Amino acid sequence: MFDVWIGPFSEFAFMQRALVGTVAIALGGGPVGVFLMLRRMSLTGDAMAHAILPGAAFGYLLAGLSLPAMTFGGLVAGVVVAVAAGLVSRFTALKEDASLAAFYLLSLALGVTIVSLRGSNVDLLHVLFGTVLALDDNTLLLLATISTLTLLTLAVLYRPLVLECVDPTFLRSVSRTGVVTHLAFLGLVVINLVGGFHALGTLLAVGIMMLPAAASRFWTADITLMMAVSVAIGILSGFGGLLLSFHAELPAGPAIILVAGGIYILSLVFGREGGLLWLALPRRHLEA
Amino acid sequence: MTKSAIRFDEVTLGYDRRPAIHHLDGAIASGSLTAIVGPNGAGKSTLLKGIVGTLSPLSGQIHLDATAPSRVAYLPQAAELDRSFPLSVYDLVAMGLWSRAGSFGGIGRKDRGRIEEALAAVGLTGFERRPISTLSGGQMQRALFARLLLQDAELILLDEPFTAIDAKTTADLLDLVTRWHTEKRTVVAVLHDLDTVRRVFPETLLIAREPVAWGETGAVLSAENLLKARRMVEAHDPHAAPCHRHAA
Numbered sequence A: 001m002f003d004v005w006i007g008p009f010s011e012f013a014f015m016q017r018a019l020v021g022t023v024a025i026a027l028g029g030g031p032v033g034v035f036l037m038l039r040r041m042s043l044t045g046d047a048m049a050h051a052i053l054p055g056a057a058f059g060y061l062l063a064g065l066s067l068p069a070m071t072f073g074g075l076v077a078g079v080v081v082a083v084a085a086g087l088v089s090r091f092t093a094l095k096e097d098a099s100l101a102a103f104y105l106l107s108l109a110l111g112v113t114i115v116s117l118r119g120s121n122v123d124l125l126h127v128l129f130g131t132v133l134a135l136d137d138n139t140l141l142l143l144a145t146i147s148t149l150t151l152l153t154l155a156v157l158y159r160p161l162v163l164e165c166v167d168p169t170f171l172r173s174v175s176r177t178g179v180v181t182h183l184a185f186l187g188l189v190v191i192n193l194v195g196g197f198h199a200l201g202t203l204l205a206v207g208i209m210m211l212p213a214a215a216s217r218f219w220t221a222d223i224t225l226m227m228a229v230s231v232a233i234g235i236l237s238g239f240g241g242l243l244l245s246f247h248a249e250l251p252a253g254p255a256i257i258l259v260a261g262g263i264y265i266l267s268l269v270f271g272r273e274g275g276l277l278w279l280a281l282p283r284r285h286l287e288a
Numbered sequence B: 001m002t003k004s005a006i007r008f009d010e011v012t013l014g015y016d017r018r019p020a021i022h023h024l025d026g027a028i029a030s031g032s033l034t035a036i037v038g039p040n041g042a043g044k045s046t047l048l049k050g051i052v053g054t055l056s057p058l059s060g061q062i063h064l065d066a067t068a069p070s071r072v073a074y075l076p077q078a079a080e081l082d083r084s085f086p087l088s089v090y091d092l093v094a095m096g097l098w099s100r101a102g103s104f105g106g107i108g109r110k111d112r113g114r115i116e117e118a119l120a121a122v123g124l125t126g127f128e129r130r131p132i133s134t135l136s137g138g139q140m141q142r143a144l145f146a147r148l149l150l151q152d153a154e155l156i157l158l159d160e161p162f163t164a165i166d167a168k169t170t171a172d173l174l175d176l177v178t179r180w181h182t183e184k185r186t187v188v189a190v191l192h193d194l195d196t197v198r199r200v201f202p203e204t205l206l207i208a209r210e211p212v213a214w215g216e217t218g219a220v221l222s223a224e225n226l227l228k229a230r231r232m233v234e235a236h237d238p239h240a241a242p243c244h245r246h247a248a
Helices: A005-013 A015-038 A044-064 A066-092 A096-118 A121-129 A137-166 A168-174 A175-202 A207-216 A223-248 A254-271 A276-280 B043-051 B089-101 B107-121 B136-152 B168-180 B194-200 B223-230
Strands: B004-015 B018-029 B033-037 B060-062 B072-075 B156-160 B186-190 B203-207 B211-216
Touching: A005 A015, A005 A223, A015 A044, A015 A137, A015 A175, A015 A207, A015 A223, A015 B033, A044 A066, A044 A096, A044 A121, A044 A175, A044 A207, A066 A096, A066 A137, A121 B089, A137 A168, A137 A175, A137 B043, A137 B089, A168 A175, A168 B072, A168 B089, A175 A254, A207 A223, A207 A254, A223 A254, A276 B004, A276 B018, B004 B186, B018 B043, B018 B168, B018 B186, B018 B203, B018 B211, B033 B043, B033 B168, B033 B194, B043 B060, B043 B156, B043 B186, B043 B211, B072 B136, B089 B107, B089 B156, B107 B136, B136 B168, B168 B186, B168 B203, B203 B223, B211 B223
Parallel strands: B033 B186, B033 B203, B072 B156, B156 B186
Antiparallel strands: B004 B018, B004 B060, B203 B211
16 A cells, blocks of 8 residues: 555655645646636636747747746746737737637747757657656745745635626726736736646646636535635645556656546536536425 | 716717717716616616716716715626626625725624625525525526615616516515615616606606706606607718717
8 A cells, every 4th residue: 555655755756846846736726727717717728828838938949948947938928928818809809719719829839839949859848748757946946936926816816806707897896906806817827827837838737727626616616615625636636646657657747637637527427516427316306 | 956976077978989878968966866768779878887987988077076986886787797606695795895895804793794684675584605596587686786785885876777577576676776765875777667767766867879858757758758769860870970069
């Protein structure tokens, strides 16, 4: 038992680091994912994850596999695309989903091109799928900072954020915080994706955000609980995915997302809040 | 002379330079109970948006005399609320405390008492923990009125509050509207049911893209005025020239 579940982590430092990193990512990404889902912005998260690529790739082009350069590049690119897509949808006839799709496709193509200008296919794989098994001290520190900042900001923004989801017209009529809230939230999405990018790559970073959030919706209808469940599922996915990758010799990033996906499918079937099994069970209707 | 709650100074409101309502001039007295009536597309909702400030006038000015923005409550047409969001009726109603509690302010025992009172006033006691997704149209409207009660506003703006609502609920909610009137709050409501307007609302503003008549309800809702409102031109004129009416 010990050898299977605990052994890899007690024996290898890189496994410990990977676990700490994924826990940090799950702590920040879980709640952010829940709000993305509730605001019907799940695909926005996906689009923004792609949008980060050219920025990170540009940092890579200038400085190689450097943490600050790639982080800064990713942040700038993420913010630029989020704001540009917002502006386009606000001032033209194009809706936000279409304008985001346009920007992220452009970003993805640009990013892959930039990486291939200088690097090898190995580097491209690194940027696309991350290096969760090779997290150094500075990266861990960055991930911890991001999750701390995220949780603190969410605590401050919680009320206006919920209000903006349910009844934006009402929030606009009683306060001017709606726009600030929305922008701050987009900022949180970007920093969490940039953090996730270092461990899981641009393509899978959004997975540890959205899969636990989507799964948590099948277990509770309470937003606070939903965020807690989402974090727990994220941590569990990290733990399970790392073990799976260790024992089955699979790449770690995809293994983590696969476990998260497995938990999502289990939740979809067995979840108490509208899971398929409960919908399918023939139960008599109630008295009142 | 009575104090005015809202003053319109040659106001034109619209979208894309096209007026939805133009050249509105006048005032709504403080503590008055006014109905806004007119055919679909007459600019009624647009006018309310202008008063709340979510839409800026294309020209002219709207003055909210002596009413702080936090003392204005606005109930838009129901469709703009995300009903699938996992929120309880209690939390929805508690939003009415925003102007006092804001983002971080605590909700104390006294506030919880007021939330329960508001729920009782609209007949939703026992619905506290129900998710808003399970409410019927009428129950939702009751919950939104409870939220309005908590907002404790001086100026209350209602956009078609009784559309698709049954007679019993309408009567209950109209009682709240008259209660607000006796409490000297200013209430402005967009309505379609002329019988209700004649029965409950002393003042009426009849509009059809521009003001048709404004004043005491009985006089405003004359057959002649209503016919005039019905003749409103709805289509956009693609070759419309810039308006120079009243321009210096």
